[in-house]
Amino acid sequence: MIKKRLQFIFFFLLVFFIFNYSVSFGDTVTPTSDELNKQIAILEEKNKVLENEKKESEKNIQFYKEQNQNIAQITSNAISNITNMIYVVSAFITVLTVLGTIIIPSQIYKKDEKRSKKMDEDIKLAKNEFTSKIDIIEKEFQAKIDTQEKALKKQIESIETIEKKINMLLNEAKNSADEAKKSEQISKIYALITESLNLKKEKKLQEAINKINETFNYNPENELLSEIYAYRGGIYSELKENELALKDYNKAIELNPKFVLAYINRGNIHYEIKQYELALKDYNKAIELDPKNAVAYNNIANCYRIQGEYDLACKEIAVSINLDNKSGVTYTTKAEICLCKNDMDGFYENIELAFKYGFPLEKIYEDDIYKSLLDDQKFIQIIKKYEKCT
Numbered sequence: 001m002i003k004k005r006l007q008f009i010f011f012f013l014l015v016f017f018i019f020n021y022s023v024s025f026g027d028t029v030t031p032t033s034d035e036l037n038k039q040i041a042i043l044e045e046k047n048k049v050l051e052n053e054k055k056e057s058e059k060n061i062q063f064y065k066e067q068n069q070n071i072a073q074i075t076s077n078a079i080s081n082i083t084n085m086i087y088v089v090s091a092f093i094t095v096l097t098v099l100g101t102i103i104i105p106s107q108i109y110k111k112d113e114k115r116s117k118k119m120d121e122d123i124k125l126a127k128n129e130f131t132s133k134i135d136i137i138e139k140e141f142q143a144k145i146d147t148q149e150k151a152l153k154k155q156i157e158s159i160e161t162i163e164k165k166i167n168m169l170l171n172e173a174k175n176s177a178d179e180a181k182k183s184e185q186i187s188k189i190y191a192l193i194t195e196s197l198n199l200k201k202e203k204k205l206q207e208a209i210n211k212i213n214e215t216f217n218y219n220p221e222n223e224l225l226s227e228i229y230a231y232r233g234g235i236y237s238e239l240k241e242n243e244l245a246l247k248d249y250n251k252a253i254e255l256n257p258k259f260v261l262a263y264i265n266r267g268n269i270h271y272e273i274k275q276y277e278l279a280l281k282d283y284n285k286a287i288e289l290d291p292k293n294a295v296a297y298n299n300i301a302n303c304y305r306i307q308g309e310y311d312l313a314c315k316e317i318a319v320s321i322n323l324d325n326k327s328g329v330t331y332t333t334k335a336e337i338c339l340c341k342n343d344m345d346g347f348y349e350n351i352e353l354a355f356k357y358g359f360p361l362e363k364i365y366e367d368d369i370y371k372s373l374l375d376d377q378k379f380i381q382i383i384k385k386y387e388k389c390t
Contacts, residue, residue: 185218193231205239226255230262237269245269260290267299276303294324302333305340313337328359336369348378355386 192215199208212232220228233248249266252259267282280303286296301316317334324330331354338346355361361383364370373379 185220186224189215189218189220189224189228193228196231196235200235200238205235209235222255226252226259226262229255230259230265233262233269234265237265237272242269242273258289260286260293260296263289264293264296264299267296271299271303271306276307279303292323294320294327294330297323298327298330298333301337305333305337308340310337310341326357328354328357331357332359332363339369339373348382351379352382352385355382361386 192211196208196211199205199211209232212228212235215228229248229252233245233252236242236245236248246266246269249262249269252262253266256262263282263286267279267286270276270279270282280300283296283300283303286293287300290296297316297320301313301320304310304313304316314337317330317337320327320330321334331350335347335350335354338344338350364383
């Protein structure tokens with residue numbers, strides 16, 4: 001009885017599973033993972049039922065075993081058959097599980113893989129097309145940018161050129177204005193200097209100084225300022241204001257250390273106040289700056305003469321005459337050197353050359369060295385000769 005029931009159950013289950021899966025595969029419907037899991041759950045539930053029935057059967061078998069050995073043997077055989085069927089069912093369930101978890105998903109995966117590859121190819125193709133279009137757009141955009149940048153660069157260069165021209169014109173205008181202003185100031189300065197010179201010629205020395213002082217209001221540049229100080233120093237020298245003269249010559253040299261005439265005139269002040277060493281220093285500095293300056297050599301000769309260094313004086317005056325053989329002052333210095341050496345012939349010869357080349361006759365009456373000669377007939381004849389010429 002039990003055996004028949006078990007055979008019936010096994011046959012029913014076998015037909016059920018074969019029918020279901022034949023339908024599934026015949027229709028080519030691919031079950032989903034959820035459906036497979038549900039079917040497996042059902043089988044497992046049924047398996048549990050079978051196991052429970054097995055246990056119940058074992059109890060019954062044990063019961064019948066005690067009553068009848070034959071029934072026990074039959075039951076044992078039936079249990080063995082049932083166990084075998086359970087193993088078959090379990091194996092079948094395992095097969096179905098493998099189909100559900102490996103083979104069927106594998107088929108799905110293969111289809112999905114093909115679909116995925118197709119999608120990848122489509123995406124790649126679309127991406128390439130999109131990239132190509134982007135490249136074209138970027139190139140066109142960059143070309144427009146480059147064109148605009150070139151145009152902008154030309155505009156900037158044009159603007160810069162215009163700015164440079166404007167700045168150049170402004171600078172030129174400013175420089176012209178500055179030059180005009182500077183020129184006007186210089187004109188006023190020289191006008192004042194001219195007025196001062198005229199006053200000096202008229203022996204209005206203080207007025208000449210007052211006029212030259214007005215030039216400082218126009219802020220003359222260093223070189224011109226140096227000349228103004230030297231000029232004023234000369235007026236102070238005529239006024240016998242030696243300290244003020246020295247002060248102006250010092251300032252002139254400070255402003256222009258290469259001002260040769262300022263060194264010579266400062267040397268003359270030192271000579272006047274009998275500072276011969278300082279005078280020689282200034283004269284030699286003038287020669288250092290201007291090696292062909294005949295006046296400096298003449299003044300050195302005169303400085304040596306006053307100190308009784310006649311040989312040195314002769315040497316220096318010879319250089320001066322060699323540089324300028326038509327200077328009345330130079331021949332006067334040589335005549336005085338000859339007079340100090342008692343060389344009267346040399347004196348007459350050189351004093352006549354001095355008058356010939358423009359030495360002022362009135363200076364003879366101002367210098368003490370000639371007072372002793374005012375009774376000398378030959379000297380008087382020379383003076384009268386050139387007095388007639390004047």
